[in-house]
Amino acid sequence: MSSTEVTETAPASDERRDALVARLGEELGDALIAGHVDAGRDVWVRVATAAWEDAGRVARDVLGLRYFGFLSAIDWLPSPYGRSLDAAIDLEAEPASGEVEQMEQGVTGGETRFQVFARLHSVTEHIGLTLKVDVPNDTLALATWTRLFGGANWHEREVFEMFGISFEGHPSLRKLYLPGDFEGHPLRKDFPLLSRMVKPWPGIVDVEGMPGVADDEGGE
Amino acid sequence: MTAVTERQQLAYIANQAADMRVNVELETEGMTLNIGPQHPATHGTLRIIVKLDGEQVVAADPVPGYMHRGYEKLAEVRTYPQVTTLVNRIDWLGSFANEVPFILAAERLMEVEAPPRAQWIRTILFELSRIGNIALFLGDMAVQLGAVTPVFYAFRDREYVLNQIEAITGGRFHPNFDRIGGLKDDIPKGWVAETKGVLTKMRAFCDELDELLVGNEIFTARTRGVGVIPPEVGLSYGLSGANLRASGIDWDHRRDSPCGLVYDKLDWKVWTHPDGDSFARYWVRLQETREAILMLEQLLDGIPSGPIMAKVPRIIKVPAGEAYVATENPLGEMGYYVVSKGDLVPFRVKIRSASFNNISIVPWVLRGVYVPDVITILASLYFILGDIDR
Amino acid sequence: MTTQLAVELAYWQQSILRSVGVIAAVLLPAGTIVYLFLFKMMSFMQSRLGPNEAGPYGSMQLLAEVGKFLQKEDLIPDGADRRVFTWAPIVVVASTFVTYVVVPFGPDAWFAQIPTGIYFALAVSSLSVIGVLMAGWSSANKYSLMGGLRAAGQLIAYELPLVLAALGVVIQAGTMDMQGIVAAQRTGEIFGFGGIGNPFILTQFVGFMIFLIAMQAELTQPPFDMPVAESELVAGYMTEYSGFRFLLFFIGEYATAGAFSAIAATLFLGGWALPGLDLDNNLMNVLGPVVLLVKILLIMFLVMWFRVTYPRFREDQLQIFAWKYLIPLSLVNITATAVLKVVF
Numbered sequence: 042m043s044s045t046e047v048t049e050t051a052p053a054s055d056e057r058r059d060a061l062v063a064r065l066g067e068e069l070g071d072a073l074i075a076g077h078v079d080a081g082r083d084v085w086v087r088v089a090t091a092a093w094e095d096a097g098r099v100a101r102d103v104l105g106l107r108y109f110g111f112l113s114a115i116d117w118l119p120s121p122y123g124r125s126l127d128a129a130i131d132l133e134a135e136p137a138s139g140e141v142e143q144m145e146q147g148v149t150g151g152e153t154r155f156q157v158f159a160r161l162h163s164v165t166e167h168i169g170l171t172l173k174v175d176v177p178n179d180t181l182a183l184a185t186w187t188r189l190f191g192g193a194n195w196h197e198r199e200v201f202e203m204f205g206i207s208f209e210g211h212p213s214l215r216k217l218y219l220p221g222d223f224e225g226h227p228l229r230k231d232f233p234l235l236s237r238m239v240k241p242w243p244g245i246v247d248v249e250g251m252p253g254v255a256d257d258e259g260g261e
Numbered sequence: 262m263t264a265v266t267e268r269q270q271l272a273y274i275a276n277q278a279a280d281m282r283v284n285v286e287l288e289t290e291g292m293t294l295n296i297g298p299q300h301p302a303t304h305g306t307l308r309i310i311v312k313l314d315g316e317q318v319v320a321a322d323p324v325p326g327y328m329h330r331g332y333e334k335l336a337e338v339r340t341y342p343q344v345t346t347l348v349n350r351i352d353w354l355g356s357f358a359n360e361v362p363f364i365l366a367a368e369r370l371m372e373v374e375a376p377p378r379a380q381w382i383r384t385i386l387f388e389l390s391r392i393g394n395i396a397l398f399l400g401d402m403a404v405q406l407g408a409v410t411p412v413f414y415a416f417r418d419r420e421y422v423l424n425q426i427e428a429i430t431g432g433r434f435h436p437n438f439d440r441i442g443g444l445k446d447d448i449p450k451g452w453v454a455e456t457k458g459v460l461t462k463m464r465a466f467c468d469e470l471d472e473l474l475v476g477n478e479i480f481t482a483r484t485r486g487v488g489v490i491p492p493e494v495g496l497s498y499g500l501s502g503a504n505l506r507a508s509g510i511d512w513d514h515r516r517d518s519p520c521g522l523v524y525d526k527l528d529w530k531v532w533t534h535p536d537g538d539s540f541a542r543y544w545v546r547l548q549e550t551r552e553a554i555l556m557l558e559q560l561l562d563g564i565p566s567g568p569i570m571a572k573v574p575r576i577i578k579v580p581a582g583e584a585y586v587a588t589e590n591p592l593g594e595m596g597y598y599v600v601s602k603g604d605l606v607p608f609r610v611k612i613r614s615a616s617f618n619n620i621s622i623v624p625w626v627l628r629g630v631y632v633p634d635v636i637t638i639l640a641s642l643y644f645i646l647g648d649i650d651r
Numbered sequence: 652m653t654t655q656l657a658v659e660l661a662y663w664q665q666s667i668l669r670s671v672g673v674i675a676a677v678l679l680p681a682g683t684i685v686y687l688f689l690f691k692m693m694s695f696m697q698s699r700l701g702p703n704e705a706g707p708y709g710s711m712q713l714l715a716e717v718g719k720f721l722q723k724e725d726l727i728p729d730g731a732d733r734r735v736f737t738w739a740p741i742v743v744v745a746s747t748f749v750t751y752v753v754v755p756f757g758p759d760a761w762f763a764q765i766p767t768g769i770y771f772a773l774a775v776s777s778l779s780v781i782g783v784l785m786a787g788w789s790s791a792n793k794y795s796l797m798g799g800l801r802a803a804g805q806l807i808a809y810e811l812p813l814v815l816a817a818l819g820v821v822i823q824a825g826t827m828d829m830q831g832i833v834a835a836q837r838t839g840e841i842f843g844f845g846g847i848g849n850p851f852i853l854t855q856f857v858g859f860m861i862f863l864i865a866m867q868a869e870l871t872q873p874p875f876d877m878p879v880a881e882s883e884l885v886a887g888y889m890t891e892y893s894g895f896r897f898l899l900f901f902i903g904e905y906a907t908a909g910a911f912s913a914i915a916a917t918l919f920l921g922g923w924a925l926p927g928l929d930l931d932n933n934l935m936n937v938l939g940p941v942v943l944l945v946k947i948l949l950i951m952f953l954v955m956w957f958r959v960t961y962p963r964f965r966e967d968q969l970q971i972f973a974w975k976y977l978i979p980l981s982l983v984n985i986t987a988t989a990v991l992k993v994v995f
Contacts, residue, residue: 079584109496113598115609192618405882479964483963
């Protein structure tokens with residue numbers, strides 16, 4: 042049913058998804074570090090770095106999650122450039138706090154700056170699973186999934202160029218979108234969005250009022 | 262992965278043989294042909310480097326990125342309502358459908374729900390986008406195969422659909438109409454009756470193409486058995502939408518996880534085809550267009566009354582959390598993985614676009630086909646370049 | 652067939668008349684075909700208006716197009732073999748012009764009377780493949796090269812059914828002279844009924860169909876347009892051509908279409924002759940070209956109709972179609988014709 046109705050009728054527990062995590066835990070043992078179930082909606086697990094490929098294989102062969110959705114990465118470093126929303130109205134909306142933000146690694150936690158996550162789906166059970174894995178800060182390397190899922194090839198190439206994470210065993214790990222001599226990894230948080238550096242964002246100046254809300258904040 | 266077609270085995274042998282010839286006997290070499298980035302068949306700027314032995318492809322390597330716009334990075338400095346403007350431009354033929362999964366993901370994080378009327382109108386616009394998008398595919402596939410006429414019919418009849426989308430959203434291509442918690446506006450007066458007239462035209466269009474192309478022997482000869490994708494391979498590459506259903510996998514987000522849209526209140530069916538070839542992909546899309554017309558008829562009759570906007574704050578701050586919402590877009594599964602840290606802007610948006618996965622299978626499926634089949638297969642996989650490059 | 656013109660003309664006068672005539676005979680049908688079918692009929696079939704600004708109903712559009720092409724820059728790619736590149740369109744157009752030479756337009760309105768006219772026409776029409784190959788090779792472009800090679804393969808494959816289909820007519824008419832074939836149809840009888848003569852489309856229907864299909868392939872019109880397949884090879888062997896040279900290819904394409912239609916009309920539809928009018932009636936020298944033009948347009952209508960309707964074959968399917976179906980069928984047709992010829 043509609044996910045948005047879940048707010049009223051959210052089941053306290055979700056047996057299918059709990060079972061999925063439990064089954065994965067049986068197969069992987071200690072390698073399953075954390076699991077998080079958003080009852081009725083979604084499920085996340087975090088696996089040990091060494092068990093990344095095994096986790097994919099178990100998910101595909103044992104749990105029947107044969108459909109490869111995507112594979113990507115997150116840079117959990119708080120952006121050193123702020124939100125690049127530095128117009129007066131934005132500051133008013135949330136005054137800049139002086140304290141340094143801590144790195145928080147999302148719903149399943151984590152220990153490293155980069156996490157790779159992938160989405161698998163079961164086309165028969167209609168259940169999706171997001172797998173996460175920490176990428177060691179020092180090596181920034183991970184086992185490849187290309188042996189499991191053909192589609193991982195391009196996704197890992199994208200992660201490689203956008204985050205600088207390399208995948209061991211990938212058949213041709215080269216840049217996908219960017220020209221070969223491009224330097225830097227654009228989706229890292231410390232890669233500046235130069236257009237915003239050159240010309241500051243004017244802020245939310247021309248936003249329409251929401252229905253039923255008095256338009257008292259529309260700035261110039 | 263075991264079900265490799267016979268032709269692909271032959272291609273592998275041909276590849277080996279070609280290399281042998283280069284090294285030993287005749288001193289011939291394969292020809293490397295650059296298809297694109299400017300080429301009529303790539304309708305956009307996709308480049309495919311194909312290594313040919315005669316007219317047979319021994320290796321193909323697509324090079325996307327000529328139009329990469331970095332939406333994932335840009336979304337990190339946009340507030341949530343602003344992101345829809347960006348994602349409109351991903352699949353530019355079915356723009357409204359791009360907005361929906363993002364808005365649904367944000368709504369899930371905010372724990373708000375659009376009112377029923379907004380959900381119905383969303384579904385209507387979603388299906389209209391699908392018809393507008395797929396109609397162009399139905400004509401474009403023909404032009405890639407050398408029949409020039411159907412594409413004119415496609416452009417002619419798609420115009421009616423675009424007019425209806427424009428009448429409601431004000432934008433022909435980029436509506437930017439979906440809002441967190443509902444929609445920007447209600448439908449105008451008389452729109453429902455007008456749209457029903459358009460649906461009649463679109464049904465006639467589908468019948469026309471059915472006769473003109475599906476019943477045509479040359480079309481059948483060019484597409485049957487060309488570019489066969491076995492279901493296991495399709496799943497492994499993450500193919501979605503009609504491409505996967507044409508391989509016989511009965512899976513549709515609209516039926517199986519209809520979050521936030523009202524597909525579960527409609528009477529419709531998911532079409533599949535067992536063959537997995539280019540013909541099957543065309544056929545499935547044709548049937549889906551018809552099914553979308555059927556759905557729209559039910560939708561237009563059942564629009565509930567009520568508000569079109571839920572109560573949402575003036576300045577939208579999305580609570581911390583992660584959500585992945587995918588919908589069945591015209592091109593296939595489109596999803597947004599949104600990571601929020603309770604800020605005005607998303608912390609990370611991963612855009613899972615359908616064409617990216619659909620085209621990543623190209624090196625596998627193009628092995629061993631002839632040059633004309635390259636075009637057939639590319640056309641039947643149906644990609645929008647903005648959907649690959651994001 | 653040896654009647655003289657009413658007015659005696661000196662040889663040089665006849666030569667000038669015939670030279671002017673052959674240019675008119677090439678360009679007039681080509682222009683009519685382009686305007687009538689390519690511009691207007693195709694547009695209406697595709698639910699659009701087509702050219703409608705230049706002249707009444709856009710009839711001057713063709714002149715505008717010619718002017719446009721003449722203004723364009725004449726590009727020759729750096730890597731091209733310049734001499735071959737510049738000569739290729741001329742070879743193509745020349746082959747078309749020569750084809751027209753043996754087509755009779757009336758009892759005396761012919762350019763050259765050759766006893767083996769049909770043989771000559773089919774022979775020189777295939778010269779254009781050399782021009783196409785030259786264009787494909789000299790452009791220094793892989794698409795052009797593939798287009799040229801495809802064209803060569805296709806034209807050679809379909810030359811055979813074309814000739815074999817014409818052979819049925821030759822057997823039935825008992826002559827290779829184009830005028831003789833016209834006369835045979837005009838004076839022929841179907842089971843003793845001579846009212847409409849014996850246009851060979853009736854008795855040689857299979858041959859006509861084969862000829863039409865092979866002609867479609869020779870003209871590289873869809874569904875046989877792989878040499879120029881614009882969705883695959885951009886524009887095939889014409890990719891690198893621009894301006895006047897492209898215009899020559901364009902004229903060549905539709906003039907060849909006219910030439911083949913004229914041959915088909917002569918072989919199967921009775922040529923310039925009209926039922927009810929005598930063969931040596933002097934009026935036919937004026938009326939004949941008009942009659943032939945109408946018949947050309949009838950055949951071109953079919954060609955262009957197929958063109959806008961069908962998708963394109965694949966190269967291997969094209970070859971299979973020629974060698975496995977058309978050629979055996981035409982051989983059967985010849986055998987049947989020969990047997991019947993002897994029996995009756």
